[in-house]
Amino acid sequence: MANPRPGSPMDTVDPQLQRLLEALSESMQAVQGSLRNCPDEDYSTSGRAEEQRQLPEGMAEVYQIKLSLEGSKPPIWRRLWLPAAISLADVHDVIQIAMDWQNDHLHHFIAGNYNSRSVVFFSDPIMLNSDDCLDEAEARLDALLVQPKAKLRYEYDFGDSWMHSLVLEKILVQPSEEAAIPRCVTGKRACPPEDSGGLWGWQSIRGVLADPSHPEYEAYREAFDLDFDPEAFDAAAINKALNKRFAPKRKRAKAKKPA
Numbered sequence: 120m121a122n123p124r125p126g127s128p129m130d131t132v133d134p135q136l137q138r139l140l141e142a143l144s145e146s147m148q149a150v151q152g153s154l155r156n157c158p159d160e161d162y163s164t165s166g167r168a169e170e171q172r173q174l175p176e177g178m179a180e181v182y183q184i185k186l187s188l189e190g191s192k193p194p195i196w197r198r199l200w201l202p203a204a205i206s207l208a209d210v211h212d213v214i215q216i217a218m219d220w221q222n223d224h225l226h227h228f229i230a231g232n233y234n235s236r237s238v239v240f241f242s243d244p245i246m247l248n249s250d251d252c253l254d255e256a257e258a259r260l261d262a263l264l265v266q267p268k269a270k271l272r273y274e275y276d277f278g279d280s281w282m283h284s285l286v287l288e289k290i291l292v293q294p295s296e297e298a299a300i301p302r303c304v305t306g307k308r309a310c311p312p313e314d315s316g317g318l319w320g321w322q323s324i325r326g327v328l329a330d331p332s333h334p335e336y337e338a339y340r341e342a343f344d345l346d347f348d349p350e351a352f353d354a355a356a357i358n359k360a361l362n363k364r365f366a367p368k369r370k371r372a373k374a375k376k377p378a
Contacts, residue, residue: 162241162258165204166265167290179203179298182260183289186217188310189272189282190318197306197357200291202298207241207255207263209365213301214273214283216360218310224276227252230263279317281310300365303357308350312343 165171171180180203188195197217201210207228215222227242241255263271264287273283311321324343327333 162253162262165259165261166263167203167261171203171261174292177295178292179295180261181291181293181298182264182287183291183304185284185286185288186214187284187286188218188318189284191308193308195308195310198288198304200293200298200302200304201260202301203259203261203290205260205301207258207260208243209301210260210285211255211273212364213361214275216364217303217306217357218283220275220281220310221313223313224278226273226275228255228258229272229274276313279314279320281317299367301361303354303361305354306352306357308352309348311349312347315343 167180174180182201182203184199184201186197186199195218199213199217201213205213210228211226214220225242225247227240227247229238229240231238240249240252241258242249242252243256244250244252244254260271263269264285267287267289269287271285273285275281275283311318315321315324324339327335327339328343328345330336
């Protein structure tokens, strides 16, 4: 922060307040710098390479992740088992399936803290058309989450801003074939419908739908499903969809030519 000119109103500013303003200015510069510059690190290699080399043959690490929709009350969440080496591009697909989103909007992953220079954004650079994001297809989950309690954030639909947290709860070891397929272990509740204005917008819409006398009732009734069940959660359906997306495709046996 530049020193004020002699005789300017800043001469009367309390020294403690001036220090606070200077700290705020530095903090803002740090945030702006973090949004412009991604750290030059390799996110395509595991941060747990040594531990993974020591695993028995045919075994692989699985991350137990708690995926939560931030700000939801009561909480909307899923407990997932993900291959430690999964790419963030594939984690995006898992989140869309597990939360029953429709993949109609842009997204990005956020690693680090907005209040420091360590913040890094990952997304599909073609879809987002931004130089400020690293390619999510080139980033591994185990390069970003190395120890339990580590956290990653995922924002879907920048208009509604559905913000999710992914917290590493446990590191499991499972047979490689089994570990390769993402799974939903358990969870609670359904995400609000797409394009409903975020958590606050959806609460407002629900209030309108509960009041047939409201002037916007008819418009909202046409736009949103009145049978929407906020308590709905179907792990079997989620796992069926995950298996369809991630299970290796079996090659069909070639028909034998008649003798």
